[in-house]
Amino acid sequence: MKTxxxxxxCCCGEYAGRWEQHWNRDTGYGICVSCVDWQRGxxxxxxxxxxxxxxxxxxxxxxxxxx
Numbered sequence: 001m002k003t004x005x006x007x008x009x010c011c012c013g014e015y016a017g018r019w020e021q022h023w024n025r026d027t028g029y030g031i032c033v034s035c036v037d038w039q040r041g042x043x044x045x046x047x048x049x050x051x052x053x054x055x056x057x058x059x060x061x062x063x064x065x066x067x
Contacts, residue, residue, distance in 0.1 A: 007060075010053075011035040017061070022054030031060045 007016040007030035016032040031039075031053040039049055053060055 009035055011038070017063075019059050019061070020054075022059040024052060024054070025059075030054070033060070033062055036060065 002020045004018045005021055005028060007019050007021075008014070008028060009016040009032040010025060010029040011031060012035055014032050014034075016030040019030050021027060022030065036049060036053070036056075
């Protein structure tokens with residue numbers, strides 16, 4: 001298992017949980033579920049979300065990973 005980190009949301013700045021760092025984000029930044037929902041609502045594809053923010057349940061999601 002890779003190391004998990006406390007993440008701040010790169011969109012709104014709120015706490016985004018404890019997740020593995022996605023290679024395409026600055027260290028310590030991920031995305032919160034509310035902002036993923038907003039992205040989906042504006043038509044962002046699942047492929048683009050994965051490219052930008054990583055895999056749900058690994059790099060972001062509803063339940064944070066334990067440290």
